[in-house]
Amino acid sequence: MALNLSVLQKSGVTATYWHVMNMEIDVVHQAIRARIGGYLNQPTQSTGGDPIMVLDITMSAAQFVIIFTAANVFTAFYTQLALDPQFAGSTVVA
Helix, strand or coil, X not given: CEEEEEEECCCCCXXXXXXXXXXXXXXXXXXXXXXXXXXXXXXXXXXXXXXXXXEEEEECHHHHHHHHCCCCXXXXXXXXXXXXXXXXXXXXXX
16 A cells, blocks of 8 residues: 655656555554655565655644544555645555
8 A cells, every 4th residue: 555646856756656664653642653755656665676755754643543443544544644735636556
C-alpha cells in the first residue's frame, strides 16, 4: 500500500510512489510519527531501491483515533496521510 503522487524534485527527477519506511506509534500521547519515502515508482521501492526524497510526518491524536478504530489500519493510515497538505491530490494504491 502507498500513495501515488508525482512530485518533481530540484534534481529534475519525479517521485511518484510514496511508501512508509518506518513508523513510531506513541500510545500514551496518541500520536503517530512516520517516515515516508518518495520513490521513482513502485518497482523501484519493491526491489529495494533508495527513495528520491524522505518526509517526516506527525499525525494528530484525532487521526490516531480514526486510524486505530478503523477495520483496516493500513488503509486508514494511508487515507489520513493523503489528507496531509504535502500529499494533496494523491491517491491510495494497493
